[in-house]
Amino acid sequence: MQFWIAQTLNGLSFGALLFLLASGLSLIFGLMRIVNIAHGSYYLLGAYVAISVVRATGSFLLAVVTAAAVLAAIGVVMQRLFLARFYRQELAQVLLTMGFTFVFADLTLLLWGGDPQRLSVPPLLARAVPIGPVFFPAYRLAVMLVGATVALLLWLVQEKTRIGAVVRAAVDDQEMARGLGINVGPLLTGMFALGAALAGFGGVMGAPFLGAYPGADSDVLPLAFAVVIIGGLGSLKGALVGSALVGVLDNLGKALFPELSYFTLFVPMAVILAIRPTGLFGRT
Amino acid sequence: MAARLRIAGLGLGLAALLALPRLLPVYFTHLLILTLIYGLSGMGLDILLGYTGLTSFGHAAYFGMAAYTVGVLTTRFHLAMPPAMLAGIVAAALLAAAFGLLATRTTRVYFIIITLALGMGLWGLAYRWVSVTGGDNGLPGIPPLDLGFAWPRRDVTGLYRFVLAVFGGVAFLLYRFVHSPFGLTLRGIRESESRMRMLGFYTWLHTYVAFIVAGTVAGVAGVLYAAYNGFVSPPDLHITASAEQVLVVILGGAGTLFGPLLGAGLVVFLRNLVSAYTHRWMLILGTIFILTVLYAPQGVLGGIRAVLARRRPPLPPPAAVPAGEAVHQAAEATREGT
Numbered sequence A: 001m002q003f004w005i006a007q008t009l010n011g012l013s014f015g016a017l018l019f020l021l022a023s024g025l026s027l028i029f030g031l032m033r034i035v036n037i038a039h040g041s042y043y044l045l046g047a048y049v050a051i052s053v054v055r056a057t058g059s060f061l062l063a064v065v066t067a068a069a070v071l072a073a074i075g076v077v078m079q080r081l082f083l084a085r086f087y088r089q090e091l092a093q094v095l096l097t098m099g100f101t102f103v104f105a106d107l108t109l110l111l112w113g114g115d116p117q118r119l120s121v122p123p124l125l126a127r128a129v130p131i132g133p134v135f136f137p138a139y140r141l142a143v144m145l146v147g148a149t150v151a152l153l154l155w156l157v158q159e160k161t162r163i164g165a166v167v168r169a170a171v172d173d174q175e176m177a178r179g180l181g182i183n184v185g186p187l188l189t190g191m192f193a194l195g196a197a198l199a200g201f202g203g204v205m206g207a208p209f210l211g212a213y214p215g216a217d218s219d220v221l222p223l224a225f226a227v228v229i230i231g232g233l234g235s236l237k238g239a240l241v242g243s244a245l246v247g248v249l250d251n252l253g254k255a256l257f258p259e260l261s262y263f264t265l266f267v268p269m270a271v272i273l274a275i276r277p278t279g280l281f282g283r284t
Numbered sequence B: 001m002a003a004r005l006r007i008a009g010l011g012l013g014l015a016a017l018l019a020l021p022r023l024l025p026v027y028f029t030h031l032l033i034l035t036l037i038y039g040l041s042g043m044g045l046d047i048l049l050g051y052t053g054l055t056s057f058g059h060a061a062y063f064g065m066a067a068y069t070v071g072v073l074t075t076r077f078h079l080a081m082p083p084a085m086l087a088g089i090v091a092a093a094l095l096a097a098a099f100g101l102l103a104t105r106t107t108r109v110y111f112i113i114i115t116l117a118l119g120m121g122l123w124g125l126a127y128r129w130v131s132v133t134g135g136d137n138g139l140p141g142i143p144p145l146d147l148g149f150a151w152p153r154r155d156v157t158g159l160y161r162f163v164l165a166v167f168g169g170v171a172f173l174l175y176r177f178v179h180s181p182f183g184l185t186l187r188g189i190r191e192s193e194s195r196m197r198m199l200g201f202y203t204w205l206h207t208y209v210a211f212i213v214a215g216t217v218a219g220v221a222g223v224l225y226a227a228y229n230g231f232v233s234p235p236d237l238h239i240t241a242s243a244e245q246v247l248v249v250i251l252g253g254a255g256t257l258f259g260p261l262l263g264a265g266l267v268v269f270l271r272n273l274v275s276a277y278t279h280r281w282m283l284i285l286g287t288i289f290i291l292t293v294l295y296a297p298q299g300v301l302g303g304i305r306a307v308l309a310r311r312r313p314p315l316p317p318p319a320a321v322p323a324g325e326a327v328h329q330a331a332e333a334t335r336e337g338t
Helices: A002-032 A039-057 A060-086 A090-112 A138-160 A162-172 A174-179 A184-210 A216-231 A236-256 A258-264 A266-275 B002-023 B026-052 B060-075 B081-103 B108-128 B156-178 B181-191 B193-198 B203-229 B239-252 B259-275 B281-295 B299-311 B323-334
Strands: A128-131 A134-137
Touching: A002 A039, A002 A134, A002 A138, A002 A162, A002 A184, A002 A216, A002 A236, A039 A060, A039 A090, A039 A184, A039 A216, A060 A090, A060 A184, A060 B281, A090 A216, A090 B108, A090 B239, A090 B281, A128 A138, A134 A138, A138 A162, A138 A184, A138 A236, A162 A174, A162 A184, A174 A184, A216 A236, A216 A266, A216 B108, A216 B239, A236 A258, A258 A266, A258 B108, A266 B081, A266 B108, B002 B026, B002 B156, B026 B156, B026 B181, B026 B203, B026 B239, B026 B259, B060 B081, B060 B108, B060 B203, B060 B239, B081 B108, B081 B203, B108 B239, B156 B181, B156 B203, B181 B193, B181 B203, B193 B203, B239 B259, B239 B281, B239 B299, B259 B281, B259 B299
Parallel strands: none
Antiparallel strands: A128 A134
16 A cells, blocks of 8 residues: 555656646647657756756755746747748658757757766755655655646636637637737747746756756657657647656556566557547547 | 669669778778668668658667567577578567557657657667666677678678678669559658548558558668677667658658668768767757758758759659658648638
């Protein structure tokens, strides 16, 4: 029992982290039909930026803000200068983001070196909390809380605000939205920046327990992809359910079959694909 | 006339490839072997990417599956190289048959991310299943290929000729494949799947077979790689390797049979040239990706064909559509009016 509770909690906290990545990936896809391979790089860059900021100032909060701001800026540049020129040319966009992935991987190696680095947990959260029979790290609980809060905020903005309505309109039919006088260009840039910032934020939150190391970008990217394949591309609800599922399954896999762990994750993905090619909540 | 010219060109190219090791230092023979291997794998990928309009971002999985099969069978079960290599090709074909069932249910973007995710799943297996694959250390000590009569592996020129012979054989088969009615159907699917379906073609089966052919060709390249390199490790089937395969195809010219060979040559020689001066290969590779998309979306051969096509308008050569554009067109054609 203890084992199952601990592993499920571990999995859910990892899922919360995945949600930060997958929600951005999904939003960007829903609006722009861009599959952003560089999303894993945003995650790693966020972690590295945070490590540097904490080293310089000691403030975790400042690290979060800086990482999100830096990644948003990178997102704006990538979307405006490169991706916007290839509207609806999927292969060109994928290749571009792939190229950026390599560039970012090498630049981070150059700037932060090849040794794995870890962000220290903020002192306020550096303890364990009893949950039933297990003691659980407070930081991981905080990550879950953050994930849930971001999900709630995204949902509120999407469903209850004017901006959200505009975004939904653009997702449904971009040409019609343009015809109604909605300026779609800045909206796309803004959403791309938001997605990048969320991924960077994910990197910061993950750095204390997963660490930052060369290759973390391509480790985490297939997991985020698995989330959107399971949940359905372009769906916030799908990203939420998918992240929880992938997080828990990945953790159970690691605990039960350590040698096959990464691979076991792709079994449920295959099953869902076979039944519903567009994912649980994806549109056909 | 055009066909005769093409055959003459091919013959000339083959003669040049045979003669090259005699003219160049041994170092270049090594690079030529790698060029042939990656070029062959790229030609397989081109069947999907260039001819069918489906971009697989997990092509290195089949290459790696074949190489790992050779590695496991020879180092752990002490099987001889020839049967191990055959088993490697079969393993790659079976993997493609399994992954293809999932991937060909989708198209376009979904196809890209599913092939990528499945490929990385296999990478995870190679990386973590230490008791079989050796994990991060890979599998060293794959024995040299000894066919009993001619080709000891120590002799690089001998191995080069063997690789060239296999390459020539597979290239011939692929030539027949893409120019067969089946290959033409694939091109039709690339341009508009819905129209091909309406014409009565069983488009899914065509796509699925193309997927298996692509994986099998990668498998042939993979077993050659295992025989040449004597060592397999997880980077051989990492997403980076898959991406390099896509680059090889795009750079050479998607939808041209020998374009990938040219692309592989560019990548292999450039990487070795660059490595002599700097460790920043990834940075340069990424930049090549970005520059190719921005300035040379048709690749080298595609660009040449476009120029030729402009010169003689009455004889349209086989379409070398930039892959991105082809995907785009196919997307437009099949898009339901939502």
